[in-house]
Amino acid sequence: MSASTRTGLAAGLFVLPLALAVSPTRADEEGADRRVPVAVARDRAKLAHEVYVATLDSMHHHFFRRDRAVLPARALEDVFTQVGRRTGVEAKWIAVNTPAMSTDHEPKTAFEKEAAAAIAAGKDSYERVEGGVYRRAGAIPLGTGCVSCHTRFATAPDKTPRFAGLVLGVPLKGE
Known part of the structure; x- marks a missing residue:
């Protein structure tokens, strides 16, 4: 490099x-x-x-x-x-509309799955308060360089905007 x-x-x-x-x-x-x-x-x-x-x-x-x-x-x-x-503050990546680059990035919880679906549908973010934690997932647009690796197993390239997600969890006081 x-x-x-x-x-x-x-x-x-x-x-x-x-x-x-x-x-x-x-x-x-x-x-x-x-x-x-x-x-x-x-x-x-x-x-x-x-x-x-x-x-x-x-x-x-x-x-x-x-x-x-x-x-x-x-x-x-x-x-x-x-x-x-x-x-x-907790943070993690989730795959949205490209293959996960790590099994750790697969959406696992109901919140993560709903957030990935919302981001794939075009929303900038998805949030919820549950169990004393504010959770927010935000879209991370994947540029050309990112997409070339994230979709390397795809059969044919397309023009669909590709995203990953960043999930944050902030513990709440008194919740």
């Missing part, structure tokens, strides 16, 4: 988690007032800090080695683990 490729992947890994953690959904962006109360801003800043620290650790561990290359989505699973340990 070239130095410029490693740098690009590292930059993408550094910015993506923050965008996922603190940015509004596409539906919320148009004309939305992004100002929030201090308590929400404090919580978002703490989460963003944890995500940045975990991402930096993962980048150094996975990308600045000559002997191996790791896919960005796999490296982010280490970030999920670290952030989960520090904040209680």
